Amino acid sequence: MNRDEPVFIDVGGNPIAVRHRPGNMPGLVWLGGYRSDMSGTKAAALDAWAGERGLACTRHDYSGHGESGGVFIEGTISRWLSESLAVFRHFTTGRQILVGSSMGAWIALRMIEELHKAGEGARVCGLLLLAPAPDFTTELMEPKLTEEQRRALEEQGYIEEASEYSPEPNIYTRALFEDGRANRVLKGIIDTHCPVHILQGMVDPDVPYTHAMRLVEHLPADDVTLSLIRDGDHRLSRPQDIDLILRVTASLVDRCSG
Template identity: 70%
Template sequence: MNTSPPQFLDVKGTNIALRLRAGREPGIVWLGGYRSDMLGTKAEWLDHYAAEKGLAFLRHDYSGHGESGGEFRDGTISSWLEQSLAVFRHFASGPQILVGSSMGGWIALRLIQELQRSGERERVAGLILIAPAPDFTSELVEPQLTHDQRRQLADRGYMEEPSDYSPEPYIYTRALLEDGKTNQVLKGVIQTDCPVHILQGMEDRDVPYAHALRLVDHLPVDDVTITLVRDGDHRLSRPQDLELLSRTVSSMVDRFKARQSIQ
C-alpha cells in the first residue's frame, strides 16, 4: 500500500486529499465509489500498474471520505463532482483515461459533461466504468426505501441502511437524494466522445447488471464494450478481476496511441 502522505487542494474551504504519480500520457484518473477511499484495493492496484507502465496516475478522496476534510453527511453528487473537477483541472495535464467505480462512474459521466460544456472535451481519452451506478439515488435507493426509512428522511434528514462491507451503516441524506435528481444522466443520450468499457459483475447485489445494460442503451453514439463477469460481485477486487482491469486499461492506452499515430 502507498503510505506516502497525500497532497491537499482547498475546494471551497474543504481540504481534498489527493495523490499524483507523474508519468506519460494518457494519464489515469481514479474516481472512487460511495464511502470508498483512494487507498482501496483497485486504486492501489492501478497505482502499481501506472508505476510499472510509466503512466501518470491521479486519485483523490471526496469530502467526508478517506483523508479529506469535511463531513460525510454534508456531501452530495454536486459537491463531489465539483471537487473532482477541481482536482482534475489542477493536477491532470493532457488526455486522461477516467476509471470510475460504482458512484465514481456517475461522477465520471458528469465530469465529462462538464468538461464538454467548458470546451475541454479533448481531455478525456477513454472511460472505464466498474459496476457503474449512475443515478443510483433515484434508480436504486429510493425505490427500495421502506416506510420507516422514508420516515427517518422526513423526520431527521437522513436514513441508515446496513452495509455488507463495513460495520458502519450506509447513510443516505435527504440532501443527497434531492441533489441526485439534478445530476441524472439516464434521461437521454449520453455522448462521451471517447471509447467506453464497462466491467460488471453478474452477482452484484448492490448494482444489478441490468443497470449497466441500461446505461449502454443511453450510449448509442460512443464505441462501447461491456464485459460481464459471471461470478463477479460489486467490488470486482479479486485477483482475476484486477488482472481484467489491467488488461482493460492497457487496451484503452493502446487505442489512444493508435489514434495518435494516425493523426
Template identity: 70%
Template sequence: MTPPVFLDVDGLSIAVRQTAGAAPGIVWLGGYKSDMLGTKAETLSQWADGQGRAFLRHDYSGHGESGGAFADGTISKWLAESLAVFRHYTKGKQILVGSSMGAWIALRMVQELRKAGENRIAGLVLLAPAPDFTAELVEPVLTKAQKRALREKGFFEEPSDYSAEPYVYTRALIEDGRNNLVMTGPIDTHCPVHILQGLADPDVPSSHALKLVGLLPADDVTLSLIPGGDHRLSRPQDLDMLVRAVDAMARQAG
C-alpha cells in the same frame, strides 16, 4: 506510503495522490464511502507506475483522508471536488476510471468538461457503474420507515457489507441526485467506454449496466459481464480484467 497532498476546494482539504508519467494519464474515481487506498486503486497505481504512466486519485470530502463530514456530501459537491482536482493536477488527455458512484461522477465530469470546452477525456472505464443510483436504485425501494426518517431526521442508515459503519443516505443527497441524472436520454461521451459488470453484484444489478449501455453510442462501447463478480470486483481475475481494460484503452488513446 507517500503522504497525500491537499487541495483546498470550497474550504475543504481534499487529499490527492499523484504519480507523474506519460499521457494519457489515468484518473481514479472511487465509490460511495470508499477511499483512494482500496484494492482496485492500489492495483492501478502499481500498474501505472510500472508503465511510467501518470496516475491521479483523490478522496471525496467526508471520505478517507479528506476533510469534511460524509453526511454533508452530495453528487454536486463531490463532482465539483473531482473537477477541481482534475483541472489542478492533470494536463493533456486522460482516461477516467470510475467505480460504482465514481462512474456517475465520471459521466458528469465529461458533461461539465465538454460544456467548458475542455475535451481532454480519452476514454472511460466504468466498474459496476452506478450512475443515477439515488433515483434508480435507492428511491424506488424506500420503505415507509426510511421515508419517514428522511422527512423527520433528514437521513436514514443502512448496514454496510463493506464497512463496520452503516451507509448514510441523506435527503440532500437524494434531492441533489435528481439534479445530476445522466440516464434520462442518450449520453454523448465522445470517447470509448468499457464497462465491467459482475453478474453476482447484489448492489448494482447487471440490468443497470445494460440500461446504461443502451444510452451510450454503441460503436464505442464494450461491456464485459463477469460471471461470479460481485460489486467490489476485487478478486485477482477481476483486477486482471481491470488492468487489461485500462491498458488497452491507454494504448488505443496513445
C-alpha cells in the same frame, strides 16, 4: 514529494487529499465509490500498474472520505463532482482516462458532461466504468424505500442502512437524494466522444447487471463495450478481476495513444 503522503487542495473549504503520480500520457484518473477511498485494492493496483509503465495517475478522496477533510453527511453528487473536477484541472494535463468505480462511474459521466460544456471534453480519451451506479439514488434506492424510511428522510433528514463492507452503517441524506435528481444522467444520450468499457459482475448485490445494460442504452452505439463477469460481485477486487481491469485499461491506453 513523498508519494506515501497525500497533498491537499482546498475545494469549497474542504482539504481534498490527492496522490498524483507524474508520468506520460494518457494519464489515469481514479474515481472511487460511495464511502470508499483511494487506498483501496483497485485504486492501488491501477496506480502501481501506471508506475510500472511510466504513466501519470491521479487519485483523490472525496470530502468526508479517507484522508480528506469535510463531513461525510454533508456530501452530495454535486459537491463530489466539483472536487473531482478541481483535482482533474489542478493536477492533470493532456489526455486522460477516467476510471470510475460504482458511484465514481456516475461522477465520471457527470465530469465528461461538464468538461464538454467547458470546451475541455477532448482531454478525456477513454472511460472505464466498474460496476457503474449512475443515478443510484433515484433508480436503485428510491423505488425500494419503505414508508418508514421515507418518513425518516422527511423528518430527520437521513436514513441508515447496515453495510456489508464496514461495521459502520451507510448514511443517506435527503440532500443526497434531492441533489441526485439534479445530476441524473440516464435521461438521454450521454455523448462521451470517447471509447467506453464497462465491467459488471452478474452476482453484484448492490448494482444489478441490468443497470449496466440500461446505461449502455444511454451511450452512443459505437465504441461502447460491456463485459459481464458471470461470478463477479460489486467490489471486483479478486486477483482475476484486477487482472481484467488492468488488461482493459491497457487496451484503452493503446487506443488513446494511437
